[in-house]
Amino acid sequence: MSELNPQPGEIPVEERILSENDRLAAANxxxxxxxxxxxxxxxxxxxSGKTTLLxxxxxxxxxxxxxxxxxxxxxxxxxxxxxxxTGVPVVQINTGQSCHLDAALVGQAYDQIASTRPQLLxxxxxxxxxxxxxxxxxxxxxxxxxxxxEGEEKPLKYPLIFHLAKVMVLTKIDLLPCLPFDLxxxxxxxxxxxxxxxxxxxxxxxPSDLHPWLTWLSRFMKDG
Amino acid sequence: MHExxxxxxxxxxxxxxxxxxxxxxxxxxxxxxxxxxxxxAHALAFAFGVLAKGTLAEHAELVIQEVPLRLRCRQCECxxxxxxxxxxxxxxxxxxxxxxxxxxxxxxxxxxxxDE
Numbered sequence: 001m002s003e004l005n006p007q008p009g010e011i012p013v014e015e016r017i018l019s020e021n022d023r024l025a026a027a028n029x030x031x032x033x034x035x036x037x038x039x040x041x042x043x044x045x046x047x048s049g050k051t052t053l054l055x056x057x058x059x060x061x062x063x064x065x066x067x068x069x070x071x072x073x074x075x076x077x078x079x080x081x082x083x084x085x086t087g088v089p090v091v092q093i094n095t096g097q098s099c100h101l102d103a104a105l106v107g108q109a110y111d112q113i114a115s116t117r118p119q120l121l122x123x124x125x126x127x128x129x130x131x132x133x134x135x136x137x138x139x140x141x142x143x144x145x146x147x148x149x150e151g152e153e154k155p156l157k158y159p160l161i162f163h164l165a166k167v168m169v170l171t172k173i174d175l176l177p178c179l180p181f182d183l184x185x186x187x188x189x190x191x192x193x194x195x196x197x198x199x200x201x202x203x204x205x206x207p208s209d210l211h212p213w214l215t216w217l218s219r220f221m222k223d224g
Numbered sequence: 225m226h227e228x229x230x231x232x233x234x235x236x237x238x239x240x241x242x243x244x245x246x247x248x249x250x251x252x253x254x255x256x257x258x259x260x261x262x263x264x265a266h267a268l269a270f271a272f273g274v275l276a277k278g279t280l281a282e283h284a285e286l287v288i289q290e291v292p293l294r295l296r297c298r299q300c301e302c303x304x305x306x307x308x309x310x311x312x313x314x315x316x317x318x319x320x321x322x323x324x325x326x327x328x329x330x331x332x333x334x335x336x337x338x339d340e
Contacts, residue, residue, distance in 0.1 A: 004289055007252065010333040013241055017234050017255065017329050099226055131226035133262045134329065156309040160262050163308070193309055195319030 021135055024103035028110065028138025032121070035114065038221055039121045041137050043161055044145035045154075046127030049171040049204060051079045053145065053213070054122055056204040058086040060214060061120070065221070068118035070109045072101040072126045079124065089116045099131040106137045120221060129158040141166035141220070148172050148179055152186035159193040167198040169213055174203040230263060230329070231271035235279055238334050242280050247336035250281040258328040259293040260308045280336070293326030 016022060032039050044050050058067055069090040071080040080092035091109040093101060106123060113121075123139060125132040144165035146154050149172060155162040162168065168190055176183065183201075190197055200216055203209035234255065242250050253272075257263050265288045272286045293306045299318035308326075312319050 004287060006254075006333065007335060010252070010254070010335045011241060011245055012333050013237070013331045014333075015237060015331050017230055017237065017331055019237070020233060098229065100229075102229070130262050134226065134230075159308040159311075160260060163260065163311075191319060193311060195312075195321075 018134060018136075021103050024107060025136035025138040028103055028107050029140075031107075031110070032138060032140075035117070037118055037121055039123065039137075039139045040220075041123045041125060041132075041139035041142045042145060043125045043129065043132045043142060043165070044127060044147075045129050045150065048127070048145045048147045048150065050124050050127070050145055051082055052204045053169065053171055053202065053210075054124060055082055055086055056207065056210055057122075057213065057217070058083065058088045060207070060210065061217070062086065062088055066117055066119045068113045068116055068121045070101075070106060070113075070121065070123045072105075072124060074099070074126060089113045089118070095126055099126055099128050100135050101125050101132065101137060102135050103137050120217070129154070129161050133158075133161040133164060143167050143169060145169045145171055148175055148181045148183075148186075152182050152189055155186070155190040155193050162190055162193045162197065165194065165197060167200060167216060170199060170201045172203055172205075173201045173209065174205050227263060227267035228271040228275065231268055231275050234268075234272065234331060235275055235281055237331050238284075239280050241331075241334055242336055245336075246338055247280065247334075248338060250279075250284045250334055250336040252285050252287060252333075252335035253281060254287045254289065254332040254334070256289045256291050256328040256330045256332050258291040258326040260323065260326040261329050263329060265290060284334075284336075289332065291325055291328045294324040295321040295326075296324050297321050 067088045069083045071092045074095050077092040080090050083090040091112045093105050142165045144161050200212040202213050238253050276282050295306045296303045297313035298320040300316040302315045
């Protein structure tokens with residue numbers, strides 16, 4: 001059994017383990033703010049529909065706003081190619097064995113698209129509900145996505161990311177008639193870990209079902 | 225497993241503090257991990273053990289203080305223990321709270337030797 005009490009000769013440190021990432025994230029945040037750029041960090045499990053939602057969102061917004069995307073994946077540039085198909089500037093980050101983006105990677109990626117002077121930057125994190133949660137990237141807000149095929153208990157299984165997110169985008173609601181998904185229970189579970197969480201019900205299949213998300217984005221661009 | 229990244233950061237910090245204090249070896253690394261963090265103590269200890277090889281902390285004992293989640297209700301102002309997936313106020317059932325403790329991810333202290 002380890003001795004938990006302080007021992008003689010210990011050197012007190014009291015520093016956050018991720019302080020280096022925090023420092024780089026703060027530098028990113030200052031850089032984004034100076035450029036008048038708003039930044040969202042999109043986090044979800046693999047297959048929740050982040051890229052599909054993003055592609056539809058870009059198509060709807062690109063005539064009104066200068067947009068950019070940073071794509072995080074362990075391998076391949078498949079998602080970046082899908083984003084590039086919309087004409088919006090995109091940088092792919094391959095994290096290799098790492099399961100999340102960090103502030104250093106995002107800072108380097110932003111340098112590659114800064115010249116396009118984006119007003120709204122989407123960072124699509126690696127598909128994973130656990131690892132990205134602790135790593136601040138310098139974003140204005142975290143957006144957590146979950147699809148109705150994932151089960152209503154997901155916010156209780158992965159509480160930290162739902163706790164830290166400003167908004168939750170529930171995706172694939174067009175599938176609800178086919179599923180035994182308890183929508184009310186899911187919303188209650190999400191509010192259990194984050195009472196202030198805004199929850200938007202969306203589907204990227206029918207453009208009209210993106211409306212709650214687009215409305216939220218419009219408000220986010222105006223007043224944060 | 226992001227604990228490997230966290231362990232790598234932890235080792236860098238511990239080595240930096242050791243060098244500042246002219247330690248030749250690190251014998252003990254004390255960290256605090258809150259309940260509302262994405263860090264699993266066993267995974268962190270495993271990663272630390274692997275990554276410490278060849279560093280000043282190669283033979284260090286990693287001591288993990290697990291910090292339980294504690295909240296303060298903004299409505300009735302009571303303080304209460306909670307679990308990460310059950311954070312509603314037990315007194316007034318409000319869900320608006322401040323986190324008093326449980327978000328720690330902190331290097332608390334190190335100990336070592338100035339001799340080889």
